[in-house]
Amino acid sequence: MAVEIERKFLVKSECFKKFAYKKVRIIQGYLSSVPERTVRVRIRDEKGFLTIKGISCESGLSRYEWEKEISVNEAKELLSICQPGVIDKTRYLVAQDKHTYEVDEFYGENIGLTVAEVELTAEDETFTTPEWLAEEVTGDVKYYNSMLMSNPFTKW
Numbered sequence: 001m002a003v004e005i006e007r008k009f010l011v012k013s014e015c016f017k018k019f020a021y022k023k024v025r026i027i028q029g030y031l032s033s034v035p036e037r038t039v040r041v042r043i044r045d046e047k048g049f050l051t052i053k054g055i056s057c058e059s060g061l062s063r064y065e066w067e068k069e070i071s072v073n074e075a076k077e078l079l080s081i082c083q084p085g086v087i088d089k090t091r092y093l094v095a096q097d098k099h100t101y102e103v104d105e106f107y108g109e110n111i112g113l114t115v116a117e118v119e120l121t122a123e124d125e126t127f128t129t130p131e132w133l134a135e136e137v138t139g140d141v142k143y144y145n146s147m148l149m150s151n152p153f154t155k156w
Contacts, residue, residue, distance in 0.1 A: 004053070004065040005123055008143060011114040012134035016103050019130075020092035026104075029082030033146040040146070041078040044091075048075025060139020061123045085109075085149030097128045109152030115143060 028042040040051040048071055054064030070078075079086075087110070092103040096118075103116040115137065118127055137143045142151065 002065050003062050005062040005120045005125075006117045007061065007120065007127075007136060007138045008115055008117045008140075009129070009136050009138075010134040011103060011116050011132055013132045014114075016094050016101070016116070016130065016132045017092060019094045019096075020103070021095060022093040024091050026087070026089050026091055027079070028087045028145065029079045029085070030146050030149060031078065031082055033083055033149065035141070038144075038146045041075050041082060043072060043075045043079070046072060048072045050075075050078070056139065059123070060141075061120075083149065085152070087145050087149055094130070096130055099127050101130070106148070106153065109154050110148050111154060113148070113153040 024045050026042060026044050028040055031039040031041060036055045038051075038053045040049075040053070042049045042051065047069060049067055050070050051065065051067040053066075056063040086108065088107045089104045089110070090107075092105070094101040094103055094116075099118050099120075101116045101118050103114065106113045116133060120127065141147055142156075
């Protein structure tokens with residue numbers, strides 16, 4: 001079973017963009033957004049993906065994750081039957097020492113929100129926090145993409 005371990009932070013400035021080595025546009029929707037199992041459909045640039053995630057552990061740091069690449073046409077078909085609400089964002093990849101931060105700048109009803117995630121190999125792994133990070137929101141469900149679709153940032 002694949003386990004995803006990550007920490008999530010708010011981002012306080014756009015200076016991360018000058019360190020980004022790649023950026024991709026992401027459109028995604030959810031076939032299921034219940035915490036026990038989210039089923040996500042995503043188009044990332046010109047590729048489609050279907051992802052299933054299990055419920056997070058108590059700390060919010062880790063959870064089961066399974067992902068499979070599908071065709072863009074299949075992803076578009078699945079997006080048409082997803083729950084209401086779409087996540088639209090640009091993801092920037094920023095190298096920081098031996099880690100890569102995935103920084104998501106949201107659009108649409110989540111405009112104004114920018115979060116960064118860093119994947120780890122263990123829950124107690126140390127990592128460097130760049131100056132552009134703000135407060136940690138790991139485990140705060142309102143920042144989960146599946147929640148942002150039904151309770152967008154602009155409505156908080």
